[in-house]
Amino acid sequence: MAKDKTTEATDAVTVVVLKGKSVRHDGEKYTQNTRIELSPNDAKRLIASGFVKTLDSVKEEMEAASGQEVSITKADGQAMITSDAPSVVKSESGEA
Template identity: 50%
Template sequence: MAKEKVTETTVSVVVLKGKFLRHDGGEYRQNARLDLPENDANRLIALGFVKAYTVLLQESQQVSDPAVSVENPEAQPASEQVIPASESGAA
């Protein structure tokens, strides 16, 4: 009788800033992305060494782009603009 191959669920993670990880003979520095077995990933997430890639994507999409507003300090608001009498049609 043949043994059934057990497939292990993996989680794609990113090594957090200032952290260093050795796993299965490989060395991974900050911002490195790798796939880990779910148990290892959960343990390293709890320890603060990695973060799930899907979580990082969601966080980056929630950050809004910076807004810039440019105003001309010499321009008067429309409500305060003075229209010369010759242009207003008054005589």
């Protein structure tokens, strides 16, 4: 679960450290998926550097991403698996 770091600033921006990144702020190290409260200037600089995203933008991305659905049907001893995602399995000829 993500840690929270708050500052005294009332106009602080909540950001999330991106996957594979770490941020050292006020002497503390924050690793991926950690939430930090930063000043607007610090948040803007780290967003531009690609180290963090605002918590609101992360939430919006999660809501926009749709989950993949899979159905399994069993008939006559045979199981059939269908998915709503495009096929990524290729035939021997290389076609999907």
